[in-house]
Amino acid sequence: MRGLPLFLGAIAIAIAGCSSNNNNNPGQCSLPSGTKTVLVYPAPGATGIPDNFGLVVLGSSSVLPLSYGTYIVNNTTQNAGYFNNLGTAPNPLPTPNALPTFPAPVYQSSGNPGVSFVAGSSLSVYLNNTSSNCVPTLLLGSFSVK
Secondary structure, X not given: OOOHHHHHHHHHHHHHHHOOOOOOOOOEOOOOOOOOEEEEEOOOOOOOEOOOOOEEEEEEOOOOOOOEEEEEEEOOOOOEEEEEEOEEOOOOOOOOOXXXXXXXXXXXXXXXXXXXXXXXXXXXXXXXXXXXXXEOOEEEEEEEEO
């Protein structure tokens, strides 16, 4: 599996960050006030996504700060890791995608090329804000890899 050491390293960092003895409750990661964001690629509910898909695309009602990224949880193995902070989305958008229902969406992507997931796994994508100690619990969508 390509990228597995990198992915496992990301998991170790995530666990270390989550297990600090910080007595401040950081709360859940949330969107900037008034912003709507959805998972565009892979489309929520999609199946057969390549196990090395490499990036996710978000659609938002306004540009999210570059400190935002995604946190991927493998529901099958319970492994998790961060994808990079948001950047420019590819044009055209990869398929299968789900277009936002709100007008004039802004597309941004978060990626980690070279990471592969266990074939047949169900993955969930959560929003993460790396500029805070928030907990990535805002579920954007789930899909399965082939």
